[in-house]
Amino acid sequence: xxxxxxxxxxxxxxxxGFAVYxxxxxxxxxxxxxxxxxxxxxxxxxxxxxxxxxxxxTYGSKLTKDDVRLQxxxxxxxxxxxxxxxxxxxxxxxPGEDLFPKDSDKLRSVLRTMEAGEPVLAIKVTAPGKDAxxxxxxxxxxxxxxxxxDVSSGVSGFLRPxxxxxxxxxxxxxxxxxxxxxxxxxxxxxxxLIAIDQSANDDIGDANIARTVTVEATPQQVAALAQAQSxxxxxxSLVGVGDVTVIDTGIEESQTxxxxxxxxxxxxxxxxxxxxxxxxxxxxxx
Numbered sequence: 001x002x003x004x005x006x007x008x009x010x011x012x013x014x015x016x017g018f019a020v021y022x023x024x025x026x027x028x029x030x031x032x033x034x035x036x037x038x039x040x041x042x043x044x045x046x047x048x049x050x051x052x053x054x055x056x057x058t059y060g061s062k063l064t065k066d067d068v069r070l071q072x073x074x075x076x077x078x079x080x081x082x083x084x085x086x087x088x089x090x091x092x093x094x095p096g097e098d099l100f101p102k103d104s105d106k107l108r109s110v111l112r113t114m115e116a117g118e119p120v121l122a123i124k125v126t127a128p129g130k131d132a133x134x135x136x137x138x139x140x141x142x143x144x145x146x147x148x149x150d151v152s153s154g155v156s157g158f159l160r161p162x163x164x165x166x167x168x169x170x171x172x173x174x175x176x177x178x179x180x181x182x183x184x185x186x187x188x189x190x191x192x193l194i195a196i197d198q199s200a201n202d203d204i205g206d207a208n209i210a211r212t213v214t215v216e217a218t219p220q221q222v223a224a225l226a227q228a229q230s231x232x233x234x235x236x237s238l239v240g241v242g243d244v245t246v247i248d249t250g251i252e253e254s255q256t257x258x259x260x261x262x263x264x265x266x267x268x269x270x271x272x273x274x275x276x277x278x279x280x281x282x283x284x285x286x
Contacts, residue, residue: 047072081122171232186251
């Protein structure tokens with residue numbers, strides 16, 4: 001009897017030891033898995049769902065819910081003007097803009113071609129219910145003005161909507177102080193193009209010789225451009241991408257100066273309120 005009791009005791013102790021061993025191993029595995037999951041969680045990037053296009057969409061097409069899908073995107077690298085779901089709050093705490101307004105069937109139009117998987121940005125689509133025309137590209141308070149061009153005045157057809165140009169006027173000065181010759185004068189600098197001929201599509205492939213270009217301008221600039229176009233010839237000079245150099249619109253070249261006859265004269269414009277005075281200055285040395 002004592003022998004049986006001893007065997008049972010030994011067996012019980014063995015089972016208890018084995019159970020302790022297994023439990024210790026289980027907790028070790030649990031701790032290791034917990035640490036692994038915590039490491040993964042710490043390395044994970046916070047994301048938000050954004051709208052991207054399923055397939056290529058082109059200028060002028062309507063953007064529908066069937067054209068887009070949701071894609072997780074890192075919160076720290078969201079492009080400006082991106083559409084999220086739900087709409088992200090703005091900096092002042094107000095709700096952001098929905099890509100598809102609630103309780104509305106008004107759709108946005110595509111302003112720029114987007115490839116499959118590309119995120120939808122506010123700059124690439126119109127407001128809900130608007131067509132992809134010139135009016136959709138005008139900033140508040142700005143106006144559209146058409147300038148007649150040809151192969152020489154229009155930079156050989158290399159202009160695109162979205163480009164910036166300097167506008168030069170060539171004609172006879174009204175005061176006649178140039179001995180009967182013409183002058184060329186910079187009248188507007190860094191003006192934005194919003195359409196070429198009748199198209200606001202900036203995905204134009206080849207160079208096309210335009211007959212008109214439409215620029216975005218203030219009402220005051222429109223008045224100046226209209227007066228200049230009616231009294232002389234306008235030429236455009238393409239501004240480089242990213243060039244933010246401020247150009248003095250007092251730049252002027254006369255026919256007599258260019259051809260070397262007569263005294264060279266240089267001027268600058270001085271603005272006082274709404275009045276602009278043309279003042280003669282010393283010419284820089286050549």
